Amino acid sequence: MSSVTDRRGVLSAQRRRDRLVRGRPRLLFLTPAVVLVGPLAPLPFALTVGRGFLDDAVVDPSFAGLSSYARLVTDPVIVRSSINTLFWLVGTVVIPVGLGLAIAALTNSVSWGKYARLAIVLPYALSGTAVAVVWNFVLQDTGALNSLFAWDRPRRPRPVLAAELAR
Numbered sequence: 001m002s003s004v005t006d007r008r009g010v011l012s013a014q015r016r017r018d019r020l021v022r023g024r025p026r027l028l029f030l031t032p033a034v035v036l037v038g039p040l041a042p043l044p045f046a047l048t049v050g051r052g053f054l055d056d057a058v059v060d061p062s063f064a065g066l067s068s069y070a071r072l073v074t075d076p077v078i079v080r081s082s083i084n085t086l087f088w089l090v091g092t093v094v095i096p097v098g099l100g101l102a103i104a105a106l107t108n109s110v111s112w113g114k115y116a117r118l119a120i121v122l123p124y125a126l127s128g129t130a131v132a133v134v135w136n137f138v139l140q141d142t143g144a145l146n147s148l149f150a151w152d153r154p155r156r157p158r159p160v161l162a163a164e165l166a167r
Contacts, residue, residue: 052068054061072078103120107113138144 051061053063053065055064055068103117107116110116136143140146
């Protein structure tokens with residue numbers, strides 16, 4: 001090995017050591033969360049699986065073995081519910097994420113990609129904005145809700161929500 005390679009190796013090791021030293025405060029802040037959440041996160045799962053080996057008695061349950069799990073896979077209502085849940089999962093998570101990734105990958109390298117992404121994202125953004133504008137109109141002091149309740153006094157609107165907000 002030459003001295004340049006050794007020097008480069010020493011600098012690289014020094015930089016790694018400096019990164020570790022700078023990262024220690026982050027690890028110190030992370031440690032309580034890992035210590036508390038690490039053992040406690042799987043606890044409800046383990047208790048649920050353990051409860052599955054007992055019968056349905058609330059007071060003094062007895063050991064039932066795998067009968068609960070056998071009933072779980074043979075009950076047609078639970079099987080149908082599980083299939084519906086899988087369809088819902090695919091329809092609401094897998095398909096939108098897959099389409100989003102495909103559209104992002106396809107529109108990333110073309111010159112008109114930002115306009116295509118805008119055309120896809122704009123309806124989502126506008127729907128929330130439109131709902132906010134409509135509710136703002138409905139809930140104003142002179143808005144539709146107060147006009148409805150103050151139909152006999154059209155010149156002096158009665159703020160319905162003002163009394164609730166003042167509490």
